[in-house]
Amino acid sequence: MALTTSPPADLAPAREAATDAAGLGRVRASAFVVPALVLIAIFLVYPALWTLYLGLTNYRLTGIAAARPQFVGLDNYVRALRDPEFLNSLWLTLLYVIGSAVIGQSILGFVLAATLRTVPRVVRGVVEAFVMLAWILPSSVVAFLWIALLDRDSGTVNALLGTPGMAWLLEYPMLSIIVFNTWRGTAFSMLLFSAALNAVPPSQLETARMVGASGWQQLRDVVFPHIRGHVLTNLLLISLWTFNDFAPYLITAGGPDNRSEILPVFVYESAIFDGQLGFGTAISLLMLLINLVLAVVYLRLLRERRS
Amino acid sequence: MADIELRRLVKEYPGGVRAVDGLDLTIADGEFFALLGPSGCGKTTLLRSIAGLETVTGGHILIGGRDVTGLAPGARDIAMVFQDYALFPHMTVRDNIAYPLRIRKMGRPERHAKAEETAEGLSLGGLLDRRPGQLSGGQQQRAALARAVACHPKVFLFDEPLSNLDARLRLEARTFLKRLQRDLGVTTVFVTHDQAEALAMSDRMAVMDAGRIRQIGTPTEVFQRPASTFVASFIGSTPMNLLDAVADRDTLRVAGTTLPLPAAAGPHVRDGEKLVFAARPEYMTLHREAEPTGIEGVVAIVENMGVGSLVSLEVPGGADGARIVQVTVPEGQEPEIGSRGWAVAAPERVLLYRHDDGELVGSERAGAGEPVLAGAGD
Numbered sequence: 001m002a003l004t005t006s007p008p009a010d011l012a013p014a015r016e017a018a019t020d021a022a023g024l025g026r027v028r029a030s031a032f033v034v035p036a037l038v039l040i041a042i043f044l045v046y047p048a049l050w051t052l053y054l055g056l057t058n059y060r061l062t063g064i065a066a067a068r069p070q071f072v073g074l075d076n077y078v079r080a081l082r083d084p085e086f087l088n089s090l091w092l093t094l095l096y097v098i099g100s101a102v103i104g105q106s107i108l109g110f111v112l113a114a115t116l117r118t119v120p121r122v123v124r125g126v127v128e129a130f131v132m133l134a135w136i137l138p139s140s141v142v143a144f145l146w147i148a149l150l151d152r153d154s155g156t157v158n159a160l161l162g163t164p165g166m167a168w169l170l171e172y173p174m175l176s177i178i179v180f181n182t183w184r185g186t187a188f189s190m191l192l193f194s195a196a197l198n199a200v201p202p203s204q205l206e207t208a209r210m211v212g213a214s215g216w217q218q219l220r221d222v223v224f225p226h227i228r229g230h231v232l233t234n235l236l237l238i239s240l241w242t243f244n245d246f247a248p249y250l251i252t253a254g255g256p257d258n259r260s261e262i263l264p265v266f267v268y269e270s271a272i273f274d275g276q277l278g279f280g281t282a283i284s285l286l287m288l289l290i291n292l293v294l295a296v297v298y299l300r301l302l303r304e305r306r307s
Numbered sequence: 308m309a310d311i312e313l314r315r316l317v318k319e320y321p322g323g324v325r326a327v328d329g330l331d332l333t334i335a336d337g338e339f340f341a342l343l344g345p346s347g348c349g350k351t352t353l354l355r356s357i358a359g360l361e362t363v364t365g366g367h368i369l370i371g372g373r374d375v376t377g378l379a380p381g382a383r384d385i386a387m388v389f390q391d392y393a394l395f396p397h398m399t400v401r402d403n404i405a406y407p408l409r410i411r412k413m414g415r416p417e418r419h420a421k422a423e424e425t426a427e428g429l430s431l432g433g434l435l436d437r438r439p440g441q442l443s444g445g446q447q448q449r450a451a452l453a454r455a456v457a458c459h460p461k462v463f464l465f466d467e468p469l470s471n472l473d474a475r476l477r478l479e480a481r482t483f484l485k486r487l488q489r490d491l492g493v494t495t496v497f498v499t500h501d502q503a504e505a506l507a508m509s510d511r512m513a514v515m516d517a518g519r520i521r522q523i524g525t526p527t528e529v530f531q532r533p534a535s536t537f538v539a540s541f542i543g544s545t546p547m548n549l550l551d552a553v554a555d556r557d558t559l560r561v562a563g564t565t566l567p568l569p570a571a572a573g574p575h576v577r578d579g580e581k582l583v584f585a586a587r588p589e590y591m592t593l594h595r596e597a598e599p600t601g602i603e604g605v606v607a608i609v610e611n612m613g614v615g616s617l618v619s620l621e622v623p624g625g626a627d628g629a630r631i632v633q634v635t636v637p638e639g640q641e642p643e644i645g646s647r648g649w650a651v652a653a654p655e656r657v658l659l660y661r662h663d664d665g666e667l668v669g670s671e672r673a674g675a676g677e678p679v680l681a682g683a684g685d
Binding site: 206208217 | 359391396406410
């Protein structure tokens with residue numbers, strides 16, 4: 001009815017309505033958003049800025065530097081980049097990400113997703129349930145299970161393999177945590193890939209079969225080009241999660257002899273055990289930068305595909 | 308070049324559903340063969356079984372005399388064009404057409420030359436560097452055809468080749484496909500649910516229902532003498548008039564009218580037997596005055612069909628209330644709605660079916676060797 005009356009009288013409210021669809025007005029609309037913004041500021045923005053600040057100080061958990069931290073500039077960063085322990089830890093993290101995320105979870109997830117398409121429904125349901133179970137169990141529970149599995153004296157793995165007295169966590173600490181993380185996280189890749197595989201048009205696969213393409217050729221020429229975006233998204237997510245994963249600490253605590261001390265564990269050890277909060281924070285920030293670089297690389301690759 | 312022979316072919320799904328039920332069929336070398344039927348009749352399953360994409364559960368498939376029943380799809384020397392064309396979206400048209408040759412390990416320059424030559428023949432010349440997404444529906448179809456043609460198969464299989472095109476393009480593509488098939492002379496089987504497509508394109512066609520073939524013949528045979536009421540109701544752009552009838556000595560009582568019993572049908576019909584009287588709307592004429600052999604009714608609907616109109620007459624009586632008889636009338640002779648009319652069937656075009664199983668009167672079951680045309684003898 002407003003539309004049928006004379007236009008000049010209605011111009012003002014109409015213009016106001018155009019600026020916010022709900023017709024609340026700016027002040028009232030802001031009032032709805034403020035609580036959320038306050039929470040974000042307290043729990044996200046402030047810690048981030050605090051980290052930035054701490055990384056530039058010699059702040060410690062105890063002692064004089066805890067009471068009166070001093071500004072040390074980029075000293076923490078220079079020290080980290082020269083610290084062989086940090087570089088070792090960075091290298092181990094790279095191994096951990098490539099081993100458990102890229103190779104372990106991604107490839108095993110794809111193989112599972114592809115294989116489960118061809119098996120009877122019952123078998124698929126059972127396997128999927130088990131894989132999902134590994135995913136939804138809390139990390140602490142899974143870590144305890146693996147400690148029990150790999151136990152030197154009464155571990156299940158030793159009993160199965162017939163290698164009594166084998167101390168897996170001491171002999172192969174990296175391999176142990178890589179297997180642990182693969183076991184724990186494969187479900188995500190499997191679910192993502194089974195959704196992706198459903199999107200591959202059957203007629204294209206059948207066309208490839210009709211001209212005699214082998215299984216590998218079908219995968220390379222039909223399946224992979226279709227799911228490339230899914231593969232990249234999956235790799236991005238699981239690399240970031242794995243890069244920041246602290247759960248291996250529950251199994252090896254970075255040991256023995258720092259041989260499984262990935263970066264999250266290194267940060268924890270430096271900041272909490274050694275009490276060097278400033279140094280630990282600086283490394284957290286370095287991790288954040290590495291995460292950003294990873295994300296940018298993947299997103300670039302994704303965009304390339306769309307153009 | 309090869310013929311296709313199917314021997315007692317069975318495709319049974321787990322749970323006992325038979326999509327193809329003991330089917331025998333021979334398709335001659337170079338023939339353009341249509342599999343026609345309503346959805347769920349097994350025609351696509353049959354095509355996919357020939358392709359090797361479905362594993363048959365019984366019987367044999369022979370192509371050019373070679374038993375291919377157990378062979379993988381790639382080893383059968385067949386090319387298939389899918390309903391959605393199945394072009395690879397990430398490859399250019401050139402790479403799509405050359406793909407089968409690449410799988411056969413032909414070198415890049417050769418296969419590209421071959422692809423270009425084939426594309427040229429299908430007027431895709433300027434589109435080789437495009438992706439399928441940049442092509443129109445008709446161009447996509449030709450690209451899919453080019454991919455099938457480029458590898459010189461013994462047999463082509465087309466699954467609903469025209470259904471993804473709009474109506475105007477469909478007519479063009481129909482002519483185009485028919486010419487292409489004639490030029491190449493490759494044995495071709497195509498599946499369609501559109502009777503007009505099957506009639507227009509095929510050399511021979513099979514009408515399928517519930518996993519079995521109900522009739523095989525040339526389009527003319529199937530159109531003029533459907534073997535059963537099922538085929539009769541399925542074929543033709545206007546459905547055939549099917550009316551309950553009863554034989555009464557040498558006459559036939561249909562919709563309140565008594566017609567002479569067609570002489571040829573006489574020996575096959577018992578006195579008092581229930582039959583179905585069938586005549587196409589195109590083979591009936593509408594009269595405004597009473598006709599002794601006319602079925603009387605009231606004009607209920609007149610549908611303009613461009614050339615002429617389709618008139619629906621409401622015929623009173625019958626067990627299930629009023630029945631409809633449809634008649635086509637020439638341009639300019641449309642009757643008034645509500646007026647009376649008499650529909651007279653051309654006697655030589657009248658067909659009689661048995662009421663119980665819907666089979667054509669005078670077909671093999673009746674014991675007569677040659678099926679007879681149930682023409683009325685007046």
